[in-house]
Amino acid sequence: MSISAIVFWVIAAVILGSAISVVTAQNLVHAAFFMVLTFFGVSGLYVLLEADFLAVVQILIYVGAIAVLMVFGVMLTQKKDMAQTNASSSHKWLAGGIVTLLMVVLAYAVTRTPWQIIDKAAPLSTVGPIGDLLLNQFVIPFEAVGILLLVAVLGAIILTKGERNLP
């Protein structure tokens, strides 16, 4: 067993264990912190897949921004004790059945498809090629994502402040 295989299994255990803890933790703040651990694990997976830029972006945006936003959301909406804030709803068995069925179908599809593997080395640094692709081939989607982020920020401000309170 090579080093990268051992690292893969450790990271997979961290990701799956902490993702299951996100679902099973009774305290919503604990669930948010387990989600941070999941994000770190996914970032390690990107390093293993030789996507160094995406690994750093994952930590910056998911751990640095999204997880902090989630914790803020929890803190702003829970006044009483946090003990039972992550409860399941009444139809959790139906949801479990749907999810199990989906997992079986996905596992069947993944293992039965003959993937066309190309065994080549990845580029040493991915930052330059990604910037090149973003500003040449994918410049229209890049600008569209910029507009989408602007619209999302404006929408969040209008939703939370109310249309009438805006200057």
Add this chain to the structure above:
Amino acid sequence: MIITLNHYLLLAAMLFCIGLYAALAKQNAISILMGIELMLNACIINLVAFNRFMDPSMLVGQVFGVFVIALAAAEVVVGLALVLTVYRDLLSVNIEDFNWLKW
């Protein structure tokens, strides 16, 4: 033992299913947002793994990963704004109390 594309795809499928369970079966609206984040992470793992194993010289999969991360940021901003707005009126984030659109 060599780690192949199938390992990454199965790991991403499991992460997606856990996120889907959180999105379907949780009462708290913020738990549902967390489940959606887990599902988006599984999608990005798929994109990066396909990029690494099927066309390593072009980085198209990673560029789409960057796009998905930007979409996730936009989604969580609007989602939390909606949750906070509803919380101000209902004083609850339990989705079983959200019944304005039922008749």
